[in-house]
Amino acid sequence: MLPIPLALGAGVLLGALMGTGALPYSTQDYIPCIEIGIVLICVGGAYGFAYANKPSAPPPQEPPSIPPQEPPAVPPAP
Secondary structure (H helix, E strand, C coil): CCHHHHHHHHHHHHHHHHHHCCCCHHHHHHHHHHHHHHHHHHHHHHHHHHHHCCCCCCCCCCCCCCCCCCCCCCCCCC
C-alpha cells in the first residue's frame, strides 16, 4: 500500500511547486509516469526484500551410516 501515500505526497508536492511558479504547468503531463515509476520501485523493493529474507535451503538428507558388523559366529559342528 506504500505507492498510494507516495503518489499522494508527490502529487501534493508537484501541485505546490506548480502553484508557486517553480514548475511550469506542463509538468502535469509527467504525473502518470511518476506514479508508474513509484509503483515499479515499490514492487522491485518488495521483491528485493523478499529475496533477501528467504529461508535458506535445508542441507540434503543423507542416509544414516551403519557401522560394519562382523558376520555371526557359526557354532562348530558336533
